[in-house]
Amino acid sequence: EVQLVESGGGLVKPGGSLRLSCAASGFTFSNAWMSWVRQAPGKGLEWVGRIKSKTDGGTTDYAAPVKGRFTISRDDSKNTLYLQMNSLKTEDTAVYYCTTIKVGGNSQYYFDYWGQGTLVTVSS
Amino acid sequence: SYELTQPPSVSVSPGQTARITCSGDALPKKYAYWYQQKSGQAPVLVIYEDSKRPSGIPERFSGSSSGTMATLTISGAQVEDEADYYCYSTDSSGNHDVFGTGTKVTVL
Numbered sequence: 001e002v003q004l005v006e007s008g009g010g011l012v013k014p015g016g017s018l019r020l021s022c023a024a025s026g027f028t029f030s031n032a033w034m035s036w037v038r039q040a041p042g043k044g045l046e047w048v049g050r051i052k053s054k055t056d057g058g059t060t061d062y063a064a065p066v067k068g069r070f071t072i073s074r075d076d077s078k079n080t081l082y083l084q085m086n087s088l089k090t091e092d093t094a095v096y097y098c099t100t101i102k103v104g105g106n107s108q109y110y111f112d113y114w115g116q117g118t119l120v121t122v123s124s
Numbered sequence: 125s126y127e128l129t130q131p132p133s134v135s136v137s138p139g140q141t142a143r144i145t146c147s148g149d150a151l152p153k154k155y156a157y158w159y160q161q162k163s164g165q166a167p168v169l170v171i172y173e174d175s176k177r178p179s180g181i182p183e184r185f186s187g188s189s190s191g192t193m194a195t196l197t198i199s200g201a202q203v204e205d206e207a208d209y210y211c212y213s214t215d216s217s218g219n220h221d222v223f224g225t226g227t228k229v230t231v232l
Contacts, residue, residue: 044208044210044223044226045161045167045210045212045223045226046223047223061219063221064125097166097167104172105155105173106153106154106155107218108154108173108213108214108218109214109221110157110172110212111167111169111212112178114166114167114168115166116165116166117166
């Protein structure tokens with residue numbers, strides 16, 4: 001059974017940093033492309049970024065609002081995905097979900113498995 | 125930036141059919157995906173590649189796409205189908221992934 005368990009959320013001041021973790025099990029993590037998706041309170045879903053498997057280059061892509069501030073990385077030896085968030089803004093307040101990525105037809109990506117999310121609150 | 129537009133809300137009586145639309149300029153060439161999110165829970169994929177249903181998703185959920193609009197249909201809606209529904213796709217370049225604005229489905 002695929003399990004994704006996020007951790008590391010909490011309260012942080014504007015301008016601060018936080019690192020989220022996502023512990024994965026039930027599948028071959030090293031082969032998986034992974035992503036982070038967030039949801040501000042009472043709002044819709046927003047893609048944050050993704051990382052490919054190392055065999056596919058290990059490259060990352062980010063949504064415009066977080067590019068240059070957030071970094072996604074992975075430790076395949078620990079089956080863990082990370083999201084390093086720097087220069088946090090109040091608008092980054094959200095539940096952050098870790099997801100697996102599936103590449104389907106048209107080489108389009110989509111998210112098949114999701115964790116339960118971890119809440120990040122950016123406030124003074 | 126690329127946008128996918130959905131109606132904010134749809135109401136349906138139990139047993140009736142609910143249709144949720146998703147409008148986007150790239151949809152003639154890109155697949156649409158649909159996610160269901162119940163209150164306090166993580167999203168669940170209910171339709172992929174416009175019209176395919178993942179295992180475990182009830183047959184009452186179906187999808188279609190024509191031109192710039194994709195549609196999620198719930199035939200014979202149940203009370204347990206009350207949720208927010210989001211479409212998801214990418215722009216014509218394939219570089220900008222985006223979720224739709226979301227539709228709250230009420231079954232009563």
